[in-house]
Structure formats: C-alpha cells, structure tokens
Amino acid sequence: MTAVAISMPGGPMVLKPEKRDVPQPGSGEILVRVHAAGVNRPDVMQRKGIYPPPPGASDLPGLEVAGEVAALGEGAARWGIGDRVCALTAGGGYAEYVTVHASNALPLPAGFTDTEAAALPETYFTVWHNVFERGALKPGETLLVHGGSSGIGTTAIQLAVAFGATAIATAGSSEKCQLCVKLGASRAINYREEDFVAVVKEATGGKGANVILDMVGGDYVSRNYNAAAVDGRIVQIATQGGAIASADLVKLMTKRLVHTGSTLRPRSIEFKGALAIALEAQVWPLLATRKVAPVMDMIFPLNDAWRAHERMEEGDHTGKIVLDVS
DSSP, X not given: OEEEEEOSSSSGGGEEEEEOOOOOOOTTEEEEEEEEEEEXXXXXXXXXXXXXXXXXXXXXXXXXXXXXXXXXXXXXXXXXXXXXXXXXXXXXXXXXXXXXXXXXXXXXXXXXXXXXXXXXXXXXXXXIIIIIIISOOOTTOEEEESSTTBHHHHHHHXXXXXXXXXXXXXXXXXXXXXXXXXXTOSEEEETTTXXXXXXXXXXXXTOOEEEEEESOOTTHHHHHHHHEEEEEEEEEOOOTTOSOOOOOHHHHHHTTOEEEEOOSTTSOHHHHHHHHHHHHHHTHXXXXXXXXXXXEEEEEEGGGHHHHHHHHHHTOOOBEEEEEOO
C-alpha cells in the first residue's frame, strides 16, 4: 500500500510517500480501506519530533480516517466487510489501509461523504470528552471557546448550542469571527483587537464563562481565571501559547475553579470505545440531520500531505483539513 511517512523530524517536506505492507487486523480489530484521513495539529507535532506515538502505535501520522471495512479480526463482530465507517486511530491514518479497534469505529452518518466523515472522530471525541464530560457543560451555561474557527472550535460551538448552552468564541480575524457567529456563537471576539476577559464579562452580565475550552495555555491561564464564572471549569487541551504559566491561586480558591485537562491519543481502547458509544447515542443523530456538521477547509491528495501541513501551520484555515486517499 501507499503510505505517507515522516522521513525525519522537520518541516512539511519531510512527509514522504512510500510503500508499506498492508497491516493485518488483530483480535478485536478491523482493517479499514482508507478513503479519507483527517489532518490534526498532533500530526504536525509528531512530524516535528515533539509528540511521539504511544507504545505499540503506528509510526505513521494520522489520527482519524473514513473508509470501508476490508477485513475483520477475531471478535470484531459488529462490522461486516464493506461497511462504511469512520474511526479514531492511535496513528497510521496517512495510508491506504489502517487497522483500528472495532470499538473505536462508528458508522458514517447518513448522507456524509468520506471526506466529511474523516473530519469527525478526533474532533468530536475530543470535544465530547472535554466540554461535556470533564467540563460538564449544562444547558443554560456559557462556554468560552478559544480558537473558535479551528476544527475543535467549530465543533465545540455547534455542540454547545445544540445542547442548549451559549457559546462565546475567540478568533484571530474578522472573517473567522463571522464564521463563529454563523455557527451559533452569541459573540465572537477578535483577540488581536479586543480583551476577551472584558468582553466575556460584559456578555455574561459580569458572571463570566461557566466552561472555558483552551488550547493556548501560556498567559491565557491567568486570563481564563479572570474570565471564568464562580464554580467555573477550565479545560486545557493544548498549549500552543506555552506549556509554562503563572496562575493566581487565590483566584482559583475564591472562585472555586476547576482547571483540568486531557490528551486523547494515549488513552486506552476501552476509554475511547466508551466515548464512541456516547457519541453514537448523543451526537450521531444530530449529524444525520445536519444540525451539526464539520466545517471543511481544504482537501489534499494523500501524496501531498506536506501541503496540508503547510496549510495548517500558516494558520489561515477554518475548520478541518482532510486528505483524499481514494
């Protein structure tokens, strides 16, 4: 099969097509003939050599795919040959075939193309766990989403609104802010021109945000504490602005804040399988009716994965970047 590998740590051009053996599904696994693969920031970090795959995972990048079941391992009873699925992987998605655990795959939502479906798993698994499980967002509460025009951000806005919450987003341009509002955000803040703490306080009548989804870190940590409501929950999913931060612990105590965080890739198959069950029950019906849907940016051929990484690192994309593998 054709796969795109990381020839050495470095820039986008180190992504090189090469020939590899088709992997064989083990117990509980399925082999997916990949038609499309999502591109995510952890792929970029892995390419740079700063986010190695977990033990036992493929060295190939690619954390989410869509395609059809090509072979079944022992015990993969739910799926049949030819079933159309999208799936979360621990790596290996930048290839024509990938093995995934059967419990980490979901059926394609009705009417979805493979490229749309490949934009779902990593993003929706991440948002569901961090916003609704760790962040415990409830109807009537306010969610502040940093990076509102990203794949994660556009998903978080739509799901928050779909489940009865109010969404406020930050983004880096007026065009990106307009997209956030179009997706349902009650207010979008251009962080280059406005202080998000002041705007959030104003928009919430001085109360602040109940849940904050942050992928920035750095100096946003102390500002998030200021923007959060009493009993607010801040959920850290990335540190694009720096992993080291100063925090006012008095603010943490007096406002009874919870600052938590997670990474998805190293979690167990069982944990990811439980997320898949929750998503199929709670979110897949919304996708089938297009009440929520991935925002698609650009689609690149598999062999041009380097161009997809360039696009992501330029920072001009909105929503999801996907590779066409078919």
